[in-house]
Amino acid sequence: MKTFKRSLMAAATAGVLAAGSANAQISDGVIKIGVLSDMSSLYTDLAGVGSVLAARLAVEDFGAAKKGMKVEILSADHQNKPDVGSSVARQWYDVDKVDVIVDTPNSGVALAVNQITKDKGKAFLVSGAASSDLTGKACSPNTIHWTYDTWMLANGTGSAIVKTGGDSWFFLTADYAFGHALERDTEAVVLKGGGKVLGKVRHPLNTQDFSSFLLQAQASKAKIVGLANAGGDTTNSIKQAAEFGIVKGGQNLAGLLVFITDVHALGLPTAQGLIFTETFYWDMNDQTRAFARRFAASNKGIHPTMIHAGVYSSVLHYLKAVEATKGDDGTKVIAQMKKTPTDDPLFGKGSIRADGRKIHPAYLVEVKKPSESKAPWDYHKIRATIPAEQAFRPLADGGCPLVK
Amino acid sequence: MTEILGVPTQALFGQLLIGLINGSFYAMLSLGLAVIFGLLNIINFTHGAQYMMGAFAAWFLLNKAGIGYWWSLLIAPLAVGLTGVVVERTMLARLYKLDHLYGLLLTFGLALVIQGVFRNEFGASGLPYRIPEELTGGYNLGFMFLPKYRAWVIVASVVVCLATWYVIERTKLGAYLRAATENPALVQSFGVNVPRMITLTYGFGVGLAALAGVMAAPIYQVNPLMGADLIIVVFAVVVIGGMGSIMGSIVTGFLLGIVEGLTKVFYPEASNTVIFVIMVIVLILRPAGLFGRER
Numbered sequence: 001m002k003t004f005k006r007s008l009m010a011a012a013t014a015g016v017l018a019a020g021s022a023n024a025q026i027s028d029g030v031i032k033i034g035v036l037s038d039m040s041s042l043y044t045d046l047a048g049v050g051s052v053l054a055a056r057l058a059v060e061d062f063g064a065a066k067k068g069m070k071v072e073i074l075s076a077d078h079q080n081k082p083d084v085g086s087s088v089a090r091q092w093y094d095v096d097k098v099d100v101i102v103d104t105p106n107s108g109v110a111l112a113v114n115q116i117t118k119d120k121g122k123a124f125l126v127s128g129a130a131s132s133d134l135t136g137k138a139c140s141p142n143t144i145h146w147t148y149d150t151w152m153l154a155n156g157t158g159s160a161i162v163k164t165g166g167d168s169w170f171f172l173t174a175d176y177a178f179g180h181a182l183e184r185d186t187e188a189v190v191l192k193g194g195g196k197v198l199g200k201v202r203h204p205l206n207t208q209d210f211s212s213f214l215l216q217a218q219a220s221k222a223k224i225v226g227l228a229n230a231g232g233d234t235t236n237s238i239k240q241a242a243e244f245g246i247v248k249g250g251q252n253l254a255g256l257l258v259f260i261t262d263v264h265a266l267g268l269p270t271a272q273g274l275i276f277t278e279t280f281y282w283d284m285n286d287q288t289r290a291f292a293r294r295f296a297a298s299n300k301g302i303h304p305t306m307i308h309a310g311v312y313s314s315v316l317h318y319l320k321a322v323e324a325t326k327g328d329d330g331t332k333v334i335a336q337m338k339k340t341p342t343d344d345p346l347f348g349k350g351s352i353r354a355d356g357r358k359i360h361p362a363y364l365v366e367v368k369k370p371s372e373s374k375a376p377w378d379y380h381k382i383r384a385t386i387p388a389e390q391a392f393r394p395l396a397d398g399g400c401p402l403v404k
Numbered sequence: 405m406t407e408i409l410g411v412p413t414q415a416l417f418g419q420l421l422i423g424l425i426n427g428s429f430y431a432m433l434s435l436g437l438a439v440i441f442g443l444l445n446i447i448n449f450t451h452g453a454q455y456m457m458g459a460f461a462a463w464f465l466l467n468k469a470g471i472g473y474w475w476s477l478l479i480a481p482l483a484v485g486l487t488g489v490v491v492e493r494t495m496l497a498r499l500y501k502l503d504h505l506y507g508l509l510l511t512f513g514l515a516l517v518i519q520g521v522f523r524n525e526f527g528a529s530g531l532p533y534r535i536p537e538e539l540t541g542g543y544n545l546g547f548m549f550l551p552k553y554r555a556w557v558i559v560a561s562v563v564v565c566l567a568t569w570y571v572i573e574r575t576k577l578g579a580y581l582r583a584a585t586e587n588p589a590l591v592q593s594f595g596v597n598v599p600r601m602i603t604l605t606y607g608f609g610v611g612l613a614a615l616a617g618v619m620a621a622p623i624y625q626v627n628p629l630m631g632a633d634l635i636i637v638v639f640a641v642v643v644i645g646g647m648g649s650i651m652g653s654i655v656t657g658f659l660l661g662i663v664e665g666l667t668k669v670f671y672p673e674a675s676n677t678v679i680f681v682i683m684v685i686v687l688i689l690r691p692a693g694l695f696g697r698e699r
Contacts, residue, residue: 041629044528175673203668204676206633208624211422212668212675215548219415235529235625243535243551243623245542265529265625302527 025327027097030070033059033315034098036088036113037128039077042206042232043105046259046305047128049075051103053299054308057291058315067323074098078109080205085109086116093120099328100125100318103311105230107131107178117142122330125318127310130230130257131181132393135357139400142330144337146358147310148279150178151393153256154185156277156362156386161224161254162193169254170222171200172213172237174229179205182228182256198222203229210237214244223251230257235265242270259305263379268370271379279362279391280306280346281380287345296377303377309346314358317342350388355400362391418548419665425554427661428561429616433634434641434653435565436612439572442648443585443605446496447504449512451638452631453519454610457484458617459626460522463533473536473622480618481611488610492603515635522628530625539622557619564615565654572650581605640683646696656694 035055037047052075064071074096078085085104092098093116101117104110105128117124118140125144126134132151134143169190173179179202187197199220201213214237217225225246227237234255241253255262258276282292282303291312295304304312321336322328334356342350342358350360365380373379395403433455440448461480465471471479491514499506535553542551572578584591584598592598617631624630638657645656660679667678674681686694 040523040528042528044523046529048528201668201672203672207676208630208633209426211425211554212419212665213672215415215418215422216669218549219412219418232529232625232627239532239625240623243542243553245549245551249549261527261529265532267532267534269534270532300527 032072032098034092034101035075037103045261047105047307050308051311054311055315058312062319080106082108082112086112089113089116103128108176125314128307135355136398139355144356146314150182150185154189158186158189162195166224167195168222169197169224170217170220171226173202175202179228210240226254235262271367272369274367278306280309313344359388361388362386419669423662423665427658428558430641431654431657432561432616433638434657436609437642438653440609446507450515451613452635453515454613455617456631458614459621462618462621463626481614484614485607485611489607492606530627533621533626535622640679644686646693649695652695
């Protein structure tokens with residue numbers, strides 16, 4: 001009798017579990033987050049391992065363990081090669097049962113993963129990549145573009161510079177999807193503001209020596225040399241521009257995409273006075289400072305970039321949506337994420353548009369002079385805040401098929 | 405203003421000069437490789453990592469010991485060269501009798517390990533290293549602005565390259581070295597300590613890489629990966645010049661710097677592939693390289 005009762009109970013428990021899983025629909029009982037990033041090359045410090053850490057902190061802060069949700073974080077290096085990134089994404093989705101891919105700096109890789117994610121009905125939260133095409137002609141019901149994009153950078157930095165008289169430009173552009181998008185979006189802003197583009201040169205990704213390109217920029221006599229590149233390419237261009245006396249010669253540099261890790265790498269004496277746009281700075285309020293302290297403590301003192309903040313914020317919002325839908329079906333979770341307003345300690349309150357664009361304010365910042373910096377990583381002062389509704393490309397202009 | 409293919413001649417002069425400057429790095433690095441290959445028959449894939457170590461040594465000396473650029477030019481190559489000596493004694497010396505492939509695999513693996521350790525420790529963004537006070541600023545040449553530092557690099561590297569060539573090709577010590585590679589047993593029977601000579605040669609080659617690293621530190625970021633991309637190009641330079649040919653690698657280094665510089669003007673997108681295209685053409689037409697001897 002006793003055995004019978006026990007087996008009855010076991011059967012009942014099993015039934016409850018089965019019913020539970022039928023409702024919850026979390027595939028294989030685990031939510032798997034794949035951080036696909038540059039772990040070995042020029043974008044490592046601004047995304048890379050820091051992004052894995054940010055995802056982990058988000059899972060902790062969400063309290064997944066307390067809520068009985070099992071969350072696992074995987075990571076991989078895409079080596080800035082779209083083919084490598086694609087095969088990792090396929091392997092993750094098909095074999096490892098990964099539910100969501102996050103971060104993914106390098107627009108070339110991100111655009112490839114964007115398509116795969118759509119085909120497989122999974123979820124893709126882009127923080128690292130910049131191309132505004134991700135919410136434009138390549139927009140997808142399975143992708144949210146979180147932190148920033150080329151339109152926002154162009155609009156923030158480009159228009160601020162054109163307004164202060166920088167009306168003739170020469171572009172130094174990284175020769176792949178990201179550089180092209182950034183150059184295109186900035187050129188549009190410059191032309192709209194009545195400026196003109198005197199020339200452009202496309203350099204291969206991960207170039208060491210920029211002197212030849214800088215000489216061409218110098219010869220163009222453009223007032224502004226726009227750097228449509230990122231990471232190591234940007235720091236090398238800025239450093240060598242100083243060497244070749246670009247700024248002393250009366251031309252100005254516009255770093256269109258600069259991260260705090262780049263400023264750190266250059267040092268304030270070289271980087272001072274640079275103006276650029278970002279959506280997160282660690283020293284804005286108590287919450288961002290607390291996050292930065294926690295982050296830096298486990299990341300060799302390196303403070304979070306906006307990409308790291310975006311990974312944190314997007315993973316947090318994703319887990320909330322999984323909790324609400326009780327499932328990890330990519331398309332459904334993304335739909336839920338778009339429906340719910342966002343709220344997190346780093347970006348504050350925000351929302352996600354139909355085209356997958358996450359909306360929050362952007363900040364035009366200037367790098368401090370060495371004398372103004374009071375502590376390590378005290379690098380930026382905020383010159384202007386661009387409100388959320390003006391920071392990003394208007395919904396109707398992107399040409400995203402999801403917007404009716 | 406006159407133009408060549410749509411590019412003003414003045415701008416072209418500037419680009420030629422820039423090419424020459426980049427070429428001087430290629431020359432210095434390929435020279436070290438050529439010396440090591442010519443005398444040890446080792447394809448030293450660690451060369452890029454050793455170049456990077458030179459730059460890091462300069463950074464350490466400045467930031468931890470307060471030793472400036474000029475002393476670094478001396479101390480960093482010695483220190484890195486010493487690590488080379490250790491590597492040669494403990495590892496490479498066991499491989500001389502085996503196929504080239506073993507040396508290549510060992511040095512390649514070593515390069516990956518060294519770069520991995522540095523990247524883990526210092527990240528990939530690199531560290532700043534400033535141009536020494538005396539060499540900031542530049543000259544206005546009319547057709548371009550030439551930073552003083554770059555002018556110094558070009559002069560220094562020409563001197564270093566020619567001195568090395570002279571020692572190996574025109575002195576008694578060089579004659580010993582060359583003889584030892586042809587027939588070590590015979591040279592040893594004359595009472596010359598061949599293994600020690602080989603060890604010091606490797607140390608010297610590594611020191612050359614480190615010297616190039618110190619000279620590169622103020623121009624590029626001091627970055628764990630600074631040698632990884634460069635080394636492939638430098639190998640192409642060595643192959644084009646002819647494996648083991650000292651003068652060949654120097655001349656080819658400067659020449660390819662110029663070709664690359666010109667590509668950056670006429671078709672910048674191809675600037676990181678042009679050297680390999682040339683390599684393919686040279687290998688088809690002259691398999692031993694421009695200055696190499698058929699063996």
